[in-house]
Amino acid sequence: MTRHRSILIVEDEEIIRTSLAEFLAGLGYAVQVTGSARQAVQMCQQRDFDVAICDVQLPDGDGLALLRKLQQINLDLFVLIITAYATVENAVEAFKAGAFDYLVKPVLFEDLRHKLETLFKFADLHAENRSLRRELGRHEPLDQIVGSSQRLADLQATIRKVAVTNSNVLLVGETGTGKELFARAIHAAGPNSQEKFLAVSCGTRPVELLETQLFGARGGALSGRTVDLPGILKNAGAGTVFLDEVTLLPGGIQAELLRAIEYQEIMPVGGSETVKIEARIIASTTHDLLREVAENKFQEDLFYRLDGVKVPIPALRQRLDDIPELVEYFIGKHSQSMGKRVSGATSETIRVLMSAEWKGNVRQLDNAIERAVMMCDGDRIGPQDLPPELLGLCSPLPDTDDLRSALRHYERLHIIRVLRQYPDKRQAAKRLKLGLSSLYRKIEELGIDL
Structure with missing residues (x-):
């Protein structure tokens, strides 16, 4: 109509x-x-x-x-x-x-x-x-890499080279950058892609549970079990084991993992003989492993074993060109799961998303779009559907009853939000209905860091 x-x-x-x-x-x-x-x-x-x-x-x-x-x-x-x-x-x-x-x-x-x-x-x-x-x-595996930026293209080229070697790999990147997704991509492009991909959280507690998960246990070593438990490193066969946040491994398990990498064998809990393994290991971390070694939090030998093939995963702010494609992908994913007919986002929404900080990276973007699809009443997501914190509207007011201070605080937040959407100062001033010189004066008065 x-x-x-x-x-x-x-x-x-x-x-x-x-x-x-x-x-x-x-x-x-x-x-x-x-x-x-x-x-x-x-x-x-x-x-x-x-x-x-x-x-x-x-x-x-x-x-x-x-x-x-x-x-x-x-x-x-x-x-x-x-x-x-x-x-x-x-x-x-x-x-x-x-x-x-x-x-x-x-x-x-x-x-x-x-x-x-x-x-x-x-x-x-x-x-x-x-x-x-x-x-x-959506009928394809969900773990797919979305985007066409040069930064992502370079990463995919690295993954293709690393994948075919079947070497152990260390993925380094901020939280929420999708390290497990890239680990799955390496496995899928490798020579044993038809084998299992098994992921382990290295922060699993208690330590005994994590040790059993990784290395398995002999029958009788665990209360209530009379049969052997193979453990993930054995159960993966010639596939891949992904160790998520490897820096959280306790010291004793680090030593056992080093042996598994060096000699391709493990000692099950309660066992008296080693068991051969074939699995490829891909580890991830958000930390500086070299610093962890210097602070005696991570074994130096294990560091060198893992650091040989290191793949840095870029933060979302380093691949902003991928945001429109990621938004479209997440809209499709969440609109289907919620049974809604949201077909896209307005260009103003995309500008807001591309100007956000994204400290939580792709995971934060995914959550933001999920919320936006939920709130959207039409067929396209508008800025009003986004989480308020992306618009700079969620910072707490100052701890004061003084109206002048509260208004000054809100004025600062509002100007920051408009400047994020419209980096061109002339355009931002027009949106704020201010003269350009007045805008610069406000920026200086309110201590806005450009």
């Missing part, structure tokens, strides 16, 4: 601009107009449009260059170009730039109506196709 469709008209001739706006509004479309390329960019940064109708010749820019800018801001935007000359060359140039179609001056209203109907039918099919692709993707 047209009432849900929004159209931006970018045309410097007032008569054409006004007549197009009146015609489209009469059809039920939500219409906004401008005669400036610069203002068109600002308007698209502030809200999402379904269609932009742009003149090729504008007083402050070229319509085809504007087309490319607008589609960078909103990947789902469709553009119709208005041209005074209907030539093959003009049409080819417009299509190459990314236009859906073009209109010839004087614009015929029925021609415009027909092109918009065709466009929206295509848009609906495009959205359905994208949804179906997501549905098909």
Whole structure:
């Protein structure tokens, strides 16, 4: 239905601009107009449009260059170009730039109506196709690497090289970066991908339980058991054992693990003979292992055994270009589990997400999108659906009843939130309805760290 469709008209001739706006509004479309390329960019940064109708010749820019800018801001935007000359060359140039179609001056209203109907039918099919692709993707293993940034591409190239060697690997990265996911990717790309992948939390307590999990136990060594327990290192066969946060291993188990790596054998609890193992070991840590060694918290020999093939996992702030793809993936995942029809996020939402700090990395993003899908009432996530802390609205007020201090605190939080969404100070000042000099004065007065 047209009432849900929004159209931006970018045309410097007032008569054409006004007549197009009146015609489209009469059809039920939500219409906004401008005669400036610069203002068109600002308007698209502030809200999402379904269609932009742009003149090729504008007083402050070229319509085809504007087309490319607008589609960078909103990947789902469709553009119709208005041209005074209907030539093959003009049409080819417009299509190459990314236009859906073009209109010839004087614009015929029925021609415009027909092109918009065709466009929206295509848009609906495009959205359905994208949804179906997501549905098909869910039948694949969930542990898949999402993103196309250069940082991630370099990491995947490293994984491919490391995987084929079947060597033990150490994954180093902040919490929430997806170290287990990358460990599974190494296993899947390795020579024994058909074998088991078993994960162990090295923080498991009590220590006796962790030791039994890893190395197994002979019958009678454990209360109530008369049969042997093989343990994960044996049970994995020629597969992979993932040791999550290896720095949490107690000293005694570190020594046993070193022997397992060096000699490919383990001693089960209560056993008198060693047992041969074949498993590949992938360990992970959020700590600086060399510092742990210096502080006598981690065995030096084990460190050198693990540190030989070290793969750093980048934090989310180091691969911000992957956020749009991750958002789409998590929306598909959570909308399916909740039975909701959320198809995407607005471009303003993506800007907010790309300006957040992400101390919890991909795991935090996953949780944020889960909450947003839950709160979303429409088919696209808006900034209002995100966790308040991402918008800078959750910091506690100062411990005072003084209204002036509380207002100053909120003012600071509000300016920080707008600056995160709009790093360009002129644009941020406009959003705040302040002069640029006033904004800089506020930044200095409130001690905002840029």
